Amino acid sequence: xxxxxxxxxxxxxxxxxxxxxxxxxxxxxxxxxxxxxxxxxxxxxxxxxxxxxxxxxxxxxxxxxxxxxxxxxxxxxxxxxxxxxxxxxxxxxxxxxxxxxxxxxxxxxxxxxxxxxxxxxxxxxxxxxxxxxxxxxxxxxxxxxxxxxxxxxxxxxxxxxxxxxxxxxxxxxxxxxxxxxxxxxxxxxxxxxxxxxxxxxxxxxxxxxxxxxxxxxxxxxxxxxxxxxxxxxxxxxxxxxxxxxxxxxxxxxxxxxxxxxxxxxxxxxxxxxxxxxxxxxxxxxxxxxxxxxxxxxxxxxxxxxxxxxxxxxxxxxxxxxxxxxxxxxxxxxxxxxxxxxxxxxxxxxxxxxxxxxxxxxxxxxxxxxxxxxxxxxxxxxxxxxxxxxxxxxxxxxxxxxxxxxxxxxxxxxxxxxxxxxxxxxxxxxxxxxxxxxxxxxxxxxxxxxxxxxxxxxxxxxxxxxxxxxxxxxxxxxxxxxxxxxxxxxxxxxxxxxxxxxxxxxxxxxx
Amino acid sequence: xxxxxxxxxxxxxxxxxxxxxxxxxxxxxxxxxxxxxxxxxxxxxxxxxxxxxxxxxxxxxxxxxxxxxxxxxxxxxxxxxxxxxxxxxxxxxxxxxxxxxxxxxxxxxxxxxxxxxxxxxxxxxxxxxxxxxxxxxxxxxxxxxxxxxxxxxxxxxxxxxxxxxxxxxxxxxxxxxxxxxxxxxxxxxxxxxxxxxxxxxxxxxxxxxxxxxxxxxxxxxxxxxxxxxxxxx
Numbered sequence: 001x002x003x004x005x006x007x008x009x010x011x012x013x014x015x016x017x018x019x020x021x022x023x024x025x026x027x028x029x030x031x032x033x034x035x036x037x038x039x040x041x042x043x044x045x046x047x048x049x050x051x052x053x054x055x056x057x058x059x060x061x062x063x064x065x066x067x068x069x070x071x072x073x074x075x076x077x078x079x080x081x082x083x084x085x086x087x088x089x090x091x092x093x094x095x096x097x098x099x100x101x102x103x104x105x106x107x108x109x110x111x112x113x114x115x116x117x118x119x120x121x122x123x124x125x126x127x128x129x130x131x132x133x134x135x136x137x138x139x140x141x142x143x144x145x146x147x148x149x150x151x152x153x154x155x156x157x158x159x160x161x162x163x164x165x166x167x168x169x170x171x172x173x174x175x176x177x178x179x180x181x182x183x184x185x186x187x188x189x190x191x192x193x194x195x196x197x198x199x200x201x202x203x204x205x206x207x208x209x210x211x212x213x214x215x216x217x218x219x220x221x222x223x224x225x226x227x228x229x230x231x232x233x234x235x236x237x238x239x240x241x242x243x244x245x246x247x248x249x250x251x252x253x254x255x256x257x258x259x260x261x262x263x264x265x266x267x268x269x270x271x272x273x274x275x276x277x278x279x280x281x282x283x284x285x286x287x288x289x290x291x292x293x294x295x296x297x298x299x300x301x302x303x304x305x306x307x308x309x310x311x312x313x314x315x316x317x318x319x320x321x322x323x324x325x326x327x328x329x330x331x332x333x334x335x336x337x338x339x340x341x342x343x344x345x346x347x348x349x350x351x352x353x354x355x356x357x358x359x360x361x362x363x364x365x366x367x368x369x370x371x372x373x374x375x376x377x378x379x380x381x382x383x384x385x386x387x388x389x390x391x392x393x394x395x396x397x398x399x400x401x402x403x404x405x406x407x408x409x410x411x412x413x414x415x416x417x418x419x420x421x422x423x424x425x426x427x428x429x430x431x432x433x434x435x436x437x438x439x440x441x442x443x444x445x446x447x448x449x450x451x452x453x454x455x456x457x458x459x460x461x462x463x464x465x466x467x468x469x470x471x472x473x474x475x476x477x478x479x480x481x482x483x484x485x486x487x488x489x490x491x492x493x494x495x496x497x498x499x500x501x502x503x504x505x506x507x508x509x510x
Numbered sequence: 511x512x513x514x515x516x517x518x519x520x521x522x523x524x525x526x527x528x529x530x531x532x533x534x535x536x537x538x539x540x541x542x543x544x545x546x547x548x549x550x551x552x553x554x555x556x557x558x559x560x561x562x563x564x565x566x567x568x569x570x571x572x573x574x575x576x577x578x579x580x581x582x583x584x585x586x587x588x589x590x591x592x593x594x595x596x597x598x599x600x601x602x603x604x605x606x607x608x609x610x611x612x613x614x615x616x617x618x619x620x621x622x623x624x625x626x627x628x629x630x631x632x633x634x635x636x637x638x639x640x641x642x643x644x645x646x647x648x649x650x651x652x653x654x655x656x657x658x659x660x661x662x663x664x665x666x667x668x669x670x671x672x673x674x675x676x677x678x679x680x681x682x683x684x685x686x687x688x689x690x691x692x693x694x695x696x697x698x699x700x701x702x703x704x705x706x707x708x709x710x711x712x713x714x715x716x717x718x719x720x721x722x723x724x725x726x727x728x729x730x731x732x733x734x735x736x737x738x739x740x741x742x743x
Contacts, residue, residue, distance in 0.1 A: 079615045079618040079619055079626070080619070081619070083612070084605075084619070087607045087608055088607050090607065091607030092607070412601070412603055413603075413605050413606070415603065416597070416599075416616075417619065418564075419591070419597050419603075420591070420596075420597065420619075420620055421588045421589060421590075421617065421621055422588070422592075423585050423588050423589075425585075426620075504559045507555075507559065507603070508556070508559065508565075
């Protein structure tokens with residue numbers, strides 16, 4: 001029978017792990033009990049750091065500090081350039097601290113400027129969005145009001161012959177040129193959906209010889225139905241043949257009353273009605289049937305113009321009143337090429353102009369606000385562009401000055417190191433290494449200080465600070481690379497002077 | 511070990527030229543401690559620096575272990591110096607921010623030394639500085655500083671030690687200790703060239719040379735005898 005020890009030695013059968021022999025079990029158990037986990041060795045509570053969101057950053061910082069303080073502190077001492085640098089920094093802490101402080105100030109100013117400018121941009125973006133939303137809300141309300149007016153009223157247009165001088169028309173109040181009466185039929189049959197009502201008219205200033213008065217004679221046949229539209233209540237009833245409507249002032253002056261008959265340019269008419277007082281040129285007008293007026297004026301089959309009422313045009317937020325009128329004119333002149341249109345002022349046009357003004361004001365206000373913010377940013381940028389290089393140059397000069405003093409102070413040390421065989425390149429490395437460390441430590445401290453100062457400045461000047469303003473890892477990365485390089489460059493001349501020290505001169509002087 | 515032939519060196523100033531070495535010739539064999547005595551300004555330090563490869567002579571030849579350091583490029587000369595020559599100065603020239611142990615180990619910066627720390631600790635033990643290994647130079651007495659400098663000079667096991675007034679700042683007991691250590695180094699197969707104006711040195715030197723106005727000469731026997739008696743006294 002196989003003994004237990006033999007079974008252990010043979011592996012305990014196929015697929016089984018070798019069993020620990022009884023005599024070794026305690027030892028194995030002891031070894032196991034002596035083996036601590038890394039956490040136990042380091043006295044680390046696994047749950048504590050897991051609660052810190054900045055754990056990786058903390059580890060990097062602690063590693064850096066550990067390296068800075070303890071690198072080279074091994075049981076076996078190793079003499080190298082790094083040890084010299086570290087020991088010298090520890091020995092001349094004030095020199096190192098002052099140099100690092102200058103880098104910290106330079107980097108701090110730069111970071112604070114960047115953070116402040118970014119805060120400005122973010123605040124501008126935020127305020128602009130708010131202002132745009134507010135303006136959009138107001139404009140939407142205005143657009144809504146405008147649409148309601150448009151639906152109720154629309155634009156009123158006067159279609160005139162193309163050759164009509166509009167200045168003359170506006171001065172005299174009537175057209176001197178005529179157009180064929182069938183034009184109104186063409187427009188009504190064109191299938192346009194833009195116009196709701198069409199009123200052909202003939203109008204002329206004439207001398208009422210029977211009454212020795214100058215009047216405006218208007219002939220109208222009432223509304224011409226538009227074929228694509230459902231029949232609707234006409235806006236204006238036509239004056240029947242042989243009858244007339246008289247303006248208020250004329251009727252009052254001549255004592256004309258409804259039902260009376262009177263002679264006009266050799267023809268006799270019955271007064272259908274007297275127009276209510278309007279307080280304008282209409283009070284001196286006489287309205288006849290279009291055919292009667294054409295006959296009296298010798299303009300058979302001709303009209304002066306067509307009133308196009310309650311015209312609509314598709315519009316959106318970007319279109320202006322002029323755009324809409326131009327669209328209507330294009331649609332009308334496509335059907336009637338020998339015509340032109342004149343916009344009659346009404347509440348819709350007033351609203352449209354108000355809407356246009358509001359749009360312009362909104363755009364101009366926002367543009368001005370953006371310009372003001374850009375000016376403010378420019379001023380801050382200019383100040384930073386002046387201050388940052390100045391501080392960096394000052395810091396570099398200060399580092400160079402301190403490094404020069406450091407070299408002078410260490411002449412004897414350099415002399416003996418060179419005498420015992422240390423190469424000039426190593427001496428150079430000692431000084432440049434120290435300068436690089438000055439730059440690195442100053443850059444880290446400067447970034448932290450710059451963020452703090454920038455945050456406070458943003459809070460004061462912008463009224464708010466967003467953590468997004470410091471979400472600029474590439475800036476910090478560049479600073480952490482460039483600051484040590486610049487500190488090294490600033491110390492280059494003193495370091496080269498140190499490396500070039502003739503040890504014989506130093507040793508002979510002593 | 512050391513051969514110097516017709517070494518000349520002058521310091522040229524705007525209105526004058528000072529001759530520091532005027533045709534110095536000197537030979538030192540292994541195991542020999544040679545002292546050069548002379549008044550201040552006679553060219554002793556210049557001789558030491560020229561032999562140590564730190565100050566190129568105007569004329570003449572220096573050979574240390576058969577090698578002329580001035581025939582080497584600067585970096586090779588530095589390496590040669592690190593391997594062959596140890597320096598001891600009157601002002602000690604210890605690095606102020608390094609501990610005693612680190613100062614002794616400073617030659618490692620120039621040239622790797624096997625078990626440098628062990629050797630350095632051994633030297634500190636030998637010079638009675640074991641308890642002071644972590645102290646800074648500023649915390650040491652002048653005698654301790656000079657012994658530290660001596661230990662530093664010996665760490666890389668040089669063939670030649672050049673000592674410039676090594677006892678100049680020391681009291682009698684410390685001076686004796688330092689000179690004994692240098693003599694021991696010479697007896698162990700090295701060579702020591704020591705420049706001093708201290709008459710007590712002659713008692714420890716195998717040979718004493720007199721230097722005056724940039725020239726070396728053997729002192730008269732009577733003078734040597736007097737110097738020896740003075741040293742014994």
